[in-house]
Amino acid sequence: MGRVIVDMSPSVDGFIAGxxxxxxxxxxxxxxxxxxxxxxxxxxxAPADLSAAQGMFATAGAVVIGRRMFDVGIDRWGExxxxxxxxxxxxxxxxxxxxxxxxxxxxxxAGARRALEDARGAAGDRDIVVAGGADIAxxxxxxxxxxELRLHVVPVLLGHGTALFDAGSRAELEPLWVEASPxxxxxxxxxxxx
Amino acid sequence: MGRVIVDMSPSVDGFIAGxxxxxxxxxxxxxxxxxxxxxxxxxxxAPADLSAAQGMFATAGAVVIGRRMFDVGIDRWGExxxxxxxxxxxxxxxxxxxxxxxxxxxxxxAGARRALEDARGAAGDRDIVVAGGADIAxxxxxxxxxxELRLHVVPVLLGHGTALFDAGSRAELEPLWVEASPxxxxxxxxxxxx
Numbered sequence: 001m002g003r004v005i006v007d008m009s010p011s012v013d014g015f016i017a018g019x020x021x022x023x024x025x026x027x028x029x030x031x032x033x034x035x036x037x038x039x040x041x042x043x044x045x046a047p048a049d050l051s052a053a054q055g056m057f058a059t060a061g062a063v064v065i066g067r068r069m070f071d072v073g074i075d076r077w078g079e080x081x082x083x084x085x086x087x088x089x090x091x092x093x094x095x096x097x098x099x100x101x102x103x104x105x106x107x108x109x110a111g112a113r114r115a116l117e118d119a120r121g122a123a124g125d126r127d128i129v130v131a132g133g134a135d136i137a138x139x140x141x142x143x144x145x146x147x148e149l150r151l152h153v154v155p156v157l158l159g160h161g162t163a164l165f166d167a168g169s170r171a172e173l174e175p176l177w178v179e180a181s182p183x184x185x186x187x188x189x190x191x192x193x194x
Numbered sequence: 195m196g197r198v199i200v201d202m203s204p205s206v207d208g209f210i211a212g213x214x215x216x217x218x219x220x221x222x223x224x225x226x227x228x229x230x231x232x233x234x235x236x237x238x239x240a241p242a243d244l245s246a247a248q249g250m251f252a253t254a255g256a257v258v259i260g261r262r263m264f265d266v267g268i269d270r271w272g273e274x275x276x277x278x279x280x281x282x283x284x285x286x287x288x289x290x291x292x293x294x295x296x297x298x299x300x301x302x303x304a305g306a307r308r309a310l311e312d313a314r315g316a317a318g319d320r321d322i323v324v325a326g327g328a329d330i331a332x333x334x335x336x337x338x339x340x341x342e343l344r345l346h347v348v349p350v351l352l353g354h355g356t357a358l359f360d361a362g363s364r365a366e367l368e369p370l371w372v373e374a375s376p377x378x379x380x381x382x383x384x385x386x387x388x
Contacts, residue, residue, distance in 0.1 A: 180372035
C-alpha cells in the first residue's frame with residue numbers, strides 16, 4: 001500500500017498562503033514568494049530545488065486536493081490538467097468526473113477521509129500526494145492518516161495567513177531527507193504516532 | 195558591531211514551549227522533547243547537533259534573556275551562572291546585579307530594546323545572543339533589531355504552546371547555514387528587511 005504524503009511550501013512561520021486569499025490570488029499576497037523556488041520570478045532553482053520538484057509526483061499514483069485549489073487551478077493548468085494522475089477533489093458540490101488530458105478529476109462530497117480512500121483505490125501500490133489546501137492536510141493529520149510530510153520551507157516570515165498546522169496536528173516526526181538551497185529548505189518527515 | 199542573534203529550539207509547528215508552562219516546567223509539557231537534541235534523555239547528539247550547540251555562544255559577548263527564563267534557570271545553572279557572559283534580564287522587577295561565577299546578571303526594567311542596548315555596550319564587537327523567552331525574541335523582531343535567527347527545528351508537532359513568531363515577525367530571510375541530524379534541523383537565517 002502506498003504512502004499518504006502531504007507536500008506543501010510553508011513559510012518559516014508555518015503559513016502556506018498569505019492574507020487576501022481569493023480565486024484571483026489563491027495564495028493571497030504570498031503566492032509567488034512561497035513558490036518561486038520552483039522557478040518563478042526569475043529565480044533559478046538550485047539542484048536541491050529541482051530534486052524536490054521532480055520528486056513531488058514521481059512515486060504518486062493519485063492526488064488529493066481541495067475545492068479551492070481545483071477552482072483556482074483548473075483554468076491555469078490547461079489541457080494537461082496539471083498532475084497527469086487520478087485526482088480527487090474534496091468538495092461540497094458534486095459533479096461528473098472531468099477529464100483533462102491524462103488527468104481525471106473526481107469530486108468527492110463525503111469528506112477528506114473518503115477522498116483518500118477513493119484515491120487509494122486508484123493509486124494501487126503507489127503513493128497518494130495531498131497537494132493542498134491546508135484544511136485537507138490538517139483534517140488528514142488529525143485523523144492520523146498522513147505517513148509523510150514533505151515541507152519546502154521558504155525563507156520568509158509572513159506574520160499571518162493560512163496556517164499549515166493546527167491543534168489537531170500533533171505528532172512525533174522522523175526526518176528522512178533534508179536538502180537545502182538558498183530558495184528553500186526541503187525536509188521530508190515520516191509521521192509517527194503522537 | 196556584533197550581530198543580534200535569536201537562538202531557539204522550536205517544534206516544526208513553531209512552538210518553543212508546550213502547554214502548562216510553570217516555574218517547575220519552564221517549557222511546559224514539551225521541554226525535554228525540544229531540548230533533547232542537546233543530549234538529554236539518553237539521546238546521543240549527532241555531529242550536527244554538537245556543532246550547533248558549540249556555536250551557540252562561541253561568538254557571543256553578551257546574552258539577553260527574559261525574567262521567566264532567569265527565574266527558572268538561576269537555581270539550575272549553579273555556581274557558574276550558565277552563560278559565562280554579561281547577561282541582561284528583561285524584567286518588571288529591578289534589583290542589584292547578581293554575580294554567579296563568570297556570569298553577571300543585570301536586571302533591565304526599561305524593556306527588551308533597552309536590554310539590547312545595554313548588552314551591546316557590554317558585548318563590544320562580539321555578538322549578542324537572545325536565548326529566550328519567545329516574548330523577548332518577538333519584541334526584538336518587531337523592532338527590526340534581530341540580525342540572525344538560529345533555529346534548531348525539532349521533529350515534532352506539538353499542536354499548541356508558546357509560539358516563537360507572531361504577526362509582528364514579518365521579514366525576508368536568507369539561509370546562511372543548514373545542517374541536519376535525526377534530532378534537529380539546524381538552520382541559521384540572516385534577517386532582511388520585510
